[in-house]
Amino acid sequence: MEDQLTVALANLEESNVLAQVNERLKAGHDPLAILKACQEGMIRVGKRYETCEYFISDLMMAGEIFRQVADLLTPKIKRSDAPSRGKVVIGTAKGDIHDIGKNLVVALLKAANYEVYDLGVDVPPERFVEVLKESGAPVLGLSALLTIAFDTMKQTVAALDTAGIRKQVKVMIGGGPTTEETVAYTGADAMGRDAQSAVTLCNQWIRASV
Amino acid sequence: MNKEALYQERLARIKKAINLEPVDQIPVAFLGPAFAPRYMGMPLAKFCEDAEAAFQVTLEAVKRLDVDAVNSLVIGRFPVVLTLIWLSHIRAPGRELPPDALWQVDEAEVMTPEDYDFIAEHGWQAFLNKHLPKVIDPAYLGESLDFMMANASRGVPLFRENGCVVIASGAVSIPFEPMCGARSMSKFFFDLYRMPDRVQAAMDRALPEIIAGGIGLAKAGGAMGTWVGGWRAASAMVAPKLWDRFVWPYYLKIVEALVAEDITPVLHFDQDWTRDLGKLRELPAKKCILNLDGMTDIRKFKELVGDRMAVMGDVPASLFAAGTPDDIRKYVRDLVRDVGPTGLILSSGCDIPVNARPENVEAFVAASREYGKAA
Numbered sequence: 001m002e003d004q005l006t007v008a009l010a011n012l013e014e015s016n017v018l019a020q021v022n023e024r025l026k027a028g029h030d031p032l033a034i035l036k037a038c039q040e041g042m043i044r045v046g047k048r049y050e051t052c053e054y055f056i057s058d059l060m061m062a063g064e065i066f067r068q069v070a071d072l073l074t075p076k077i078k079r080s081d082a083p084s085r086g087k088v089v090i091g092t093a094k095g096d097i098h099d100i101g102k103n104l105v106v107a108l109l110k111a112a113n114y115e116v117y118d119l120g121v122d123v124p125p126e127r128f129v130e131v132l133k134e135s136g137a138p139v140l141g142l143s144a145l146l147t148i149a150f151d152t153m154k155q156t157v158a159a160l161d162t163a164g165i166r167k168q169v170k171v172m173i174g175g176g177p178t179t180e181e182t183v184a185y186t187g188a189d190a191m192g193r194d195a196q197s198a199v200t201l202c203n204q205w206i207r208a209s210v
Numbered sequence: 211m212n213k214e215a216l217y218q219e220r221l222a223r224i225k226k227a228i229n230l231e232p233v234d235q236i237p238v239a240f241l242g243p244a245f246a247p248r249y250m251g252m253p254l255a256k257f258c259e260d261a262e263a264a265f266q267v268t269l270e271a272v273k274r275l276d277v278d279a280v281n282s283l284v285i286g287r288f289p290v291v292l293t294l295i296w297l298s299h300i301r302a303p304g305r306e307l308p309p310d311a312l313w314q315v316d317e318a319e320v321m322t323p324e325d326y327d328f329i330a331e332h333g334w335q336a337f338l339n340k341h342l343p344k345v346i347d348p349a350y351l352g353e354s355l356d357f358m359m360a361n362a363s364r365g366v367p368l369f370r371e372n373g374c375v376v377i378a379s380g381a382v383s384i385p386f387e388p389m390c391g392a393r394s395m396s397k398f399f400f401d402l403y404r405m406p407d408r409v410q411a412a413m414d415r416a417l418p419e420i421i422a423g424g425i426g427l428a429k430a431g432g433a434m435g436t437w438v439g440g441w442r443a444a445s446a447m448v449a450p451k452l453w454d455r456f457v458w459p460y461y462l463k464i465v466e467a468l469v470a471e472d473i474t475p476v477l478h479f480d481q482d483w484t485r486d487l488g489k490l491r492e493l494p495a496k497k498c499i500l501n502l503d504g505m506t507d508i509r510k511f512k513e514l515v516g517d518r519m520a521v522m523g524d525v526p527a528s529l530f531a532a533g534t535p536d537d538i539r540k541y542v543r544d545l546v547r548d549v550g551p552t553g554l555i556l557s558s559g560c561d562i563p564v565n566a567r568p569e570n571v572e573a574f575v576a577a578s579r580e581y582g583k584a585a
């Protein structure tokens with residue numbers, strides 16, 4: 001039988017989801033099991049987006065519901081019980097302060113159990129390098145809404161090379177004006193056409209590296 | 211050919227394009243508020259602060275490129291215009307940013323859910339009076355508006371004297387867009403799911419004032435048309451049930467009101483509207499221009515709506531910034547082949563970006579002339 005919490009999250013029923021989470025916590029259910037039911041709901045959301053049943057507003061609402069669920073559950077879950085799927089460093093490239101798309105990717109990555117190092121906006125190349133080295137993250141996500149950030153994306157990829165970590169890090173780019181030509185221009189490995197694609201890329205790359 | 215004759219020739223081509231008639235040469239329009247000053251060597255800080263210099267440098271850029279038209283002409287401080295569209299603070303070069311940096315929208319949650327109720331009770335202008343001082347200095351806004359009102363009507367005749375058509379002056383949009391900027395996009399989208407009736411009540415109350423304001427601005431500018439803007443309301447962004455309720459009915463009303471005043475709606479629709487292109491068939495035939503930025507499937511548009519509406523666009527910003535002249539030529543060639551020769555005005559997809567390579571922009575104009583010539 002289907003878990004009704006999974007169904008409710010997949011259907012974006014915010015009040016229903018939060019009510020069920022609180023009820024289950026009160027009843028002594030394992031918080032990790034509750035989290036996994038919600039993660040399954042997010043996977044369904046992702047699939048509905050890929051089949052064009054859901055759109056960006058649906059992804060954002062799902063991310064918001066999941067954020068509230070995570071706020072309730074995370075304090076009750078031991079880190080050792082819920083190892084992350086992998087680490088991702090992400091930020092909006094230097095020269096650009098837009099973050100809506102980046103924030104949506106962060107929400108979906110966290111819902112997919114990735115440990116995300118969100119460096120914010122207007123991030124210089126050296127900061128990305130620093131955090132990649134410290135964290136050992138194998139994936140870097142670069143976001144931009146302005147074409148002027150193409151050059152700083154290119155500089156960031158070059159900085160990975162200079163720092164000797166380019167081969168250990170897969171770079172994905174995304175944001176309104178980015179195209180396959182931008183991938184070639186910046187030296188990145190791939191672009192995510194949308195937020196869900198960013199999760200798919202991480203799934204492919206991090207599974208491949210295990 | 212003298213400038214007036216050149217102007218009339220170019221105007222005739224644009225009117226034929228709108229009317230889906232054959233042309234001897236597909237018209238070419240320029241849109242590049244940040245590119246124009248960069249191209250002509252003016253720092254962006256000056257462009258943003260000195261409104262007189264701003265539209266003069268746009269004219270100089272347009273003359274140098276020798277295009278038929280400008281898509282839209284802004285008379286006023288550009289960051290202030292963006293504040294009025296998005297109801298957000300704008301970080302401007304020379305103020306919060308270095309002198310030659312590009313302006314950026316500094317979106318934040320300023321409008322509250324209670325403001326929906328305020329709008330429903332008191333109206334749109336009352337809300338603007340309350341909201342705008344939170345995102346822009348009132349004295350600076352007042353001074354900027356004074357200039358805009360005093361000079362709005364100068365642009366069209368000035369460009370005409372130089373043989374260039376101004377397609378759109380002013381801009382209007384559905385309540386969705388400014389409310390989205392004022393609430394911040396994520397909060398606004400959540401509101402559509404959480405409190406749809408409150409949002410709709412505010413939108414319904416605001417719309418007549420927004421329409422009246424849009425008509426006023428369009429007439430003050432005096433161009434043939436005005437922008438009807440669409441950005442965050444794009445189909446790819448908004449779930450269908452929300453789009454059908456909060457987006458389309460409002461566009462329909464705006465377009466019908468503009469057409470009734472003999473103003474050509476230039477549907478400046480950025481992002482991806484492919485899912486709902488068929489809806490455009492509900493709009494009056496041969497009265498509008500759809501202005502796309504490269505993210506909507508323009509060929510799908512031609513297939514579904516090309517018998518009723520002209521399209522302007524859609525060479526992507528990324529191609530101007532990171533492509534080559536050859537990339538541009540191929541894009542224009544394929545666009546003319548697939549979307550022309552009737553009902554097409556060649557243009558960039560939204561703004562030519564500030565970091566567009568000049569050779570790419572010049573290649574765009576040259577390719578448009580070459581491939582846009584009737585066989």
